[in-house]
Amino acid sequence: MSEPVRDVPITGEPIRLGQFLKLAGLAEDGAHAKDLIENEEVTVNDEVETRRGRQLSDGDVVAVGGDRGRVTLAR
Template identity: 45%
Template sequence: MHEEIKIKTDYITLGQFIKLLNILESGGMVKSYIQEQGVIVNGEVDHRRGRKLYQNDVVEIEDIGSYIVKKED
C-alpha cells in the first residue's frame, strides 16, 4: 500500500518531493541520494531531481517506503 502525499500544485519535482517527506536532512543530501542511489518512479529508476511528478505518480524509495502523489482539493 502506498502512503498518500498531498501537493497543492499541479506537479512537484522529485527533489522537492523527497524534501517534503522529510526523510533526509538537507537538500544536498537529497541531491546526492538521487544521483547515486536513484528512486523508482512509476516502476522505472530515475536519477533526475528535476523530474516532474504529477497526481497518481508512484515513488518508491528503497528501504524507506512507497508513496503516491495526490493533489489537494
C-alpha cells in the first residue's frame, strides 16, 4: 500500500514539475529531479510524466515510488 498523499502548499500557480519535486522533498535537488523524470519514475495524476517543465496546478498529485505530494495553494 502506498503512503498517504501529503499536501504541499505553493504560493502561486502554476509550478513546474522539477520545482515541485524539490519543494515536496521528492527529489534532493534539480539534478536528482531531472534524473527521476528522465528515468520515468515520476507520475502526475497516475500517468508517467517525462517533461520537467510540466505545469502543475492545484490538486495535481505527483508520485515518486510510494511517496506522493498534492499541489495545494497556500491560503
